[in-house]
Ligand SMILES: [Zn+2]
């Protein structure tokens with residue numbers, strides 16, 4: 001448990017209920033750059049603006065970003081790029097509630113993203129996958 005004491009000290013967090021391998025802790029060391037979810041500015045399908053506080057932004061595990069309406073009516077919960085399902089994109093706080101973490105410190109991407117497949121291709125892709133639950137794709 002000697003390592004354990006050190007890990008808790010490094011993280012400044014004694015709330016872990018079980019030991020976590022040292023490498024995992026190191027990867028999240030607070031002095032290293034923090035990877036943040038990429039908040040893309042628009043729906044890749046209809047180009048609707050999706051600001052960081054949009055309640056209708058949806059993302060796949062690769063951060064492909066669409067509006068809720070397109071996910072439901074056009075994509076049927078199938079990502080046209082990877083075939084995965086979507087979840088609601090969490091809202092990044094506008095105000096710095098904890099040091100260094102808010103939309104000002106980690107601003108949204110300003111690079112608009114657009115579909116790289118044709119609408120026909122996407123429709124066929126989604127038709128192939130929509131009836132397979134996302135956890136089984
Ligand atoms: Zn859309």
Ligand SMILES: [Zn+2]
Pocket residue numbers: 060061062063064079080081082083084
């Ligand atoms: Zn995707």
